[in-house]
Structures are given as C-alpha cells and as structure tokens.
Amino acid sequence: MQHFLLSAAARTLSLKAVFRMGENKAYDTFKAMRWADTDGEAVCPRCGCTETYDIATRRRFKCVACYHQFSVTSGTIFASRKMSFTDLLAAIVIFVNGAKGIAALQLSRDLDCQYKTAFVLTHKLREAMAREQAGRQLNGVVEIDGAYFGGYVKPENQKADRKDLRLKLNRSGKRQCVVIMRERNGKSLPFIVRNEGDAVPYVRDHVGTLATIHADEGTGWDALHAGWDTKRVNHSVSFYDEGACTNQAESYFSRLRRMEVGTHHHIAGPYLNAYAQEASWREDNRRVDNGKQTAMVLDAALAANVSRKWAGYWQRAA
Incomplete structure (x- = not known):
C-alpha cells in the first residue's frame, strides 16, 4: 500500500498554483478566510459592525458605525505587512511543505526578501500554529x-x-x-x-x-x-x-x-x-494534505492578534 505522503492526495496545492492565481485572487482568499462568517464581507475589528464601505484608492475599508479604517490584515499577525498577498500565501505554502521545517535563509531566497523579513514571518507563523495547543x-x-x-x-x-x-x-x-x-x-x-x-x-x-x-x-x-x-x-x-x-x-x-x-x-x-x-x-x-495545512495556518494567523513578541522585532533590543 502506498504511503500517504507519496500519493497525489497529499499534494492539493502547489507554488505554481499560488503564483498563477495573481494578487487579486490571493487578496480574495485572505478576505474569505478572515471573514468566513460573512462570505468575505468586511467586518470592523474595532466595534464588530458589518456595515462598511470600500476605500476606492487602496485596499482598505471604513466602518459606518465608528469610522475606523482597516484592512484585511489589521489586528492580525500580518498587521503592517509590506509583502504582497501572493508572497504571503506562497510563504505559507513553502513553510508547510517543509517536513522538517524551513530555514529563514532559504525562504528569503525563494521569495527574494530580506532574511530579517523571512525570520520574523516564520516565527509569527509558529506563534499562530501554537494557538491550537493552548489549554x-x-x-x-x-x-x-x-x-x-x-x-x-x-x-x-x-x-x-x-x-x-x-x-x-x-x-x-x-x-x-x-x-x-x-x-x-x-x-x-x-x-x-x-x-x-x-x-x-x-x-x-x-x-x-x-x-x-x-x-x-x-x-x-x-x-x-x-x-x-x-x-x-x-x-x-x-x-x-x-x-x-x-x-x-x-x-x-x-x-x-x-x-x-x-x-x-x-x-x-x-x-x-x-x-x-x-x-x-x-x-x-502529518497525514493532512498540504492544501488543508496551508488553510489551517492561514486561518490561525488571521485569527491571532498582533504579535507582541515579533511586531517590530528588529527595531528594538530583543
């Protein structure tokens, strides 16, 4: 009998598919995961109001009730991110595909970003993954x-x-x-x-x-x-x-x-x-396909609050 990890069932998402989807579809994926209960419609993270409108000049929303402006990553571990949504999604795919982890230096080369960026990003993902172990x-x-x-x-x-x-x-x-x-x-x-x-x-x-x-x-x-x-x-x-x-x-x-x-x-x-x-x-x-693993990590990351340990890590003595 073929081992699960060698079967096609273990491979349901590839980097090729992520980069082919483009920035808009990657952005829609983040919205769908962040606001699954409202089918991707924005919800204010400050007051919980479901009535918002888009700011046409950039990917941000404004709450009708409290006038708070926010993005799909506001209040999550991806807050203040500078990477594109495609690169963030690709980083998660690369991260979960590493059976024995992924080195930050290798990730920085794969995504053409600074080592510091890859180091903090992978630790933020680890922090989000650990949330399911609490209690x-x-x-x-x-x-x-x-x-x-x-x-x-x-x-x-x-x-x-x-x-x-x-x-x-x-x-x-x-x-x-x-x-x-x-x-x-x-x-x-x-x-x-x-x-x-x-x-x-x-x-x-x-x-x-x-x-x-x-x-x-x-x-x-x-x-x-x-x-x-x-x-x-x-x-x-x-x-x-x-x-x-x-x-x-x-x-x-x-x-x-x-x-x-x-x-x-x-x-x-x-x-x-x-x-x-x-x-x-x-x-x-280990017996979950990589597509579902990616969804699990992304969902955990968007559900997590801003990381007090890793936000601004390189701007202070840590």
Whole structure:
C-alpha cells in the first residue's frame, strides 16, 4: 500500500498554483478566510459592525458605525505587512511543505526578501500554529518522554584534551529538556523544562486522570505512578515491552532533532519552545494534505492578534 505522503492526495496545492492565481485572487482568499462568517464581507475589528464601505484608492475599508479604517490584515499577525498577498500565501505554502521545517535563509531566497523579513514571518507563523495547543487536554493512552537540545560544546582538537560531555560539569549549562506528551494516534503537547522530572506538574495539568501513561525508566517519571496507570519500558533492553512503548514520542523527537541539526543547524534557547511547538503541529497534521495545512495556518494567523513578541522585532533590543 502506498504511503500517504507519496500519493497525489497529499499534494492539493502547489507554488505554481499560488503564483498563477495573481494578487487579486490571493487578496480574495485572505478576505474569505478572515471573514468566513460573512462570505468575505468586511467586518470592523474595532466595534464588530458589518456595515462598511470600500476605500476606492487602496485596499482598505471604513466602518459606518465608528469610522475606523482597516484592512484585511489589521489586528492580525500580518498587521503592517509590506509583502504582497501572493508572497504571503506562497510563504505559507513553502513553510508547510517543509517536513522538517524551513530555514529563514532559504525562504528569503525563494521569495527574494530580506532574511530579517523571512525570520520574523516564520516565527509569527509558529506563534499562530501554537494557538491550537493552548489549554489542550490529553486522554486515552499518552506517551511521555524527554530529550535534551542546545548547549553545544565544541570538542577540543587534541583527543587527550577532550572531555566527557556526558558529565554535567563539562556541559555548557545551556541545554534544555523538551518533554513531549502525545496521545496514541492523537494530539501532542510539548513543554520546555530544565530537567525531565520537572515536567510532572505539567502532566497533572494537561493529562486526564483516567489516561494510561507510557514512559521510559527515567527516574523523573516515578512520580507518575501516584496519579495514573503508568507503564514503563527500559530502552536499554528493548523499545517495546509487554505493550509499553514510547515510539510515537520518539517519532516526534526524530523530527525535532532533524529540524535542529539538518534545517536550522542551531536553535537559540529563547526560541526552542517555538520550534518544539512547530514540530508538534507537524507531527499532529502529518497525514493532512498540504492544501488543508496551508488553510489551517492561514486561518490561525488571521485569527491571532498582533504579535507582541515579533511586531517590530528588529527595531528594538530583543
């Protein structure tokens, strides 16, 4: 049987189709996604009035009730955008097509824009994607595991001078632990903690008490037995033991590790959570065709408020 990602059903939207549609149709797509409840008719973001009229000289609207002028991207993460609607739509297609993420430098070359523009845009998309994970509760069979990222220490040139990086005293102190909680064939939720065991409070907040938890033999997970039916597997012996395994959690780490090593090469500590959430979204939607993925990201971006973290990022010390 052919794998889904190799089938034609996985490819429902292409860059060729985006650039062929032109600016007007791309603009109509943004309107239809932003104001789906009114069939693309503008709604004032300030007072919610549905009575507006077009400003003929530019793509803006004016509210009949409060006289507020706005555009289709006002109040969203695309607010104050300078890119064309075609380029924004193409950027989202390129972004979702990257199975292991897309480097901002590559995106800047594909769209012929500054690296700074591509960097901020991709982070805004990650912020929008993470909105669907807010307040998520996991139930059923939940796999939990942790892996460490960042804190690279360059080895010494001479073998005699090299240190054992497995020892804590020889590390940089910048390593962070990404903990993933993942339903079997369902949704996932990542967290960033200092050590694996520090994630137990997050488990209490986001995993239902009737769930069955699968974890490895890490001592940090011993506390889980007090609140859940917990099954453990010793990975030094086997990957699967009497029904207990964390293979789907390991699948997530495989994607995130390849994002770090193969696509971005380095992920700074303050941004690790954003990349972890992106990898979670990609794992959750890996069997969704790229056309629907594009629509999901665009819809989330237009539903999100102006990003307080990324708006004006390059105009301040961040």
